[in-house]
Amino acid sequence: MKKGRPYRDPVVFEELVCAFCRGRGRDPFDIMSSLSTCCVCGGSGKVLVQAPAVACAHCQGTGAVKTLTCTTCGGSGSVSRPLQPTVSCSVCKGSGDDASAPAMACLKCRGKGWIIEQLRKGKRVHE
Ligand SMILES: [Zn+2]
Ligand SMILES: [Zn+2]
Ligand SMILES: [Zn+2]
Numbered sequence: 001m002k003k004g005r006p007y008r009d010p011v012v013f014e015e016l017v018c019a020f021c022r023g024r025g026r027d028p029f030d031i032m033s034s035l036s037t038c039c040v041c042g043g044s045g046k047v048l049v050q051a052p053a054v055a056c057a058h059c060q061g062t063g064a065v066k067t068l069t070c071t072t073c074g075g076s077g078s079v080s081r082p083l084q085p086t087v088s089c090s091v092c093k094g095s096g097d098d099a100s101a102p103a104m105a106c107l108k109c110r111g112k113g114w115i116i117e118q119l120r121k122g123k124r125v126h127e
Contacts, residue, residue: 013048019056019063019077020070021045029067040075049073050080057096057113058105065103072096072111079112086114 017023018041025043027036037043040063055061059070061077069075088094089109096113098104105111 012051014051014053014078015046016049016053016076016078018045018047018075019059019061019073020075021063028064038075040069047076047078049076049078052081053078054081056111057092057094057109058111059096068103070105070111072105081114082116085117087117089113089115 018025018038020040021028021038023045025038025041025045027038030036038045041047056063056070056073056077056079058072059065059077063070063073063075063077065071070077073079089096089106089112091108092099092106092113094113096106096109096111098106106113109115
């Protein structure tokens, strides 16, 4: 019988105000109609993001790129950050934007502005 930590840590979600509609639950850009519900939160005004949540770089936490839902965070304005060490994306310099088309997410980091640190394989072995 083993005691101690569970096999997997439970997934924790943070409840955040929907960035796309700013918690109003309505389509902020009246794309369908001013009465249509926000496609991100389904009208609840809140979104759940896996903890720890950090602001999305691509939309700067607004959930929208121009009038479109941000493809990086799905419109919530936040993305969950992995537990692994991350480094700033060298392609977009952390902005999350594609250099040729700022409305597009950076292909390398997928708009997050950071990537999981890749430990390079080399001849030297850690420890
Ligand atoms: Zn919403
Ligand atoms: Zn975003
Ligand atoms: Zn990038």
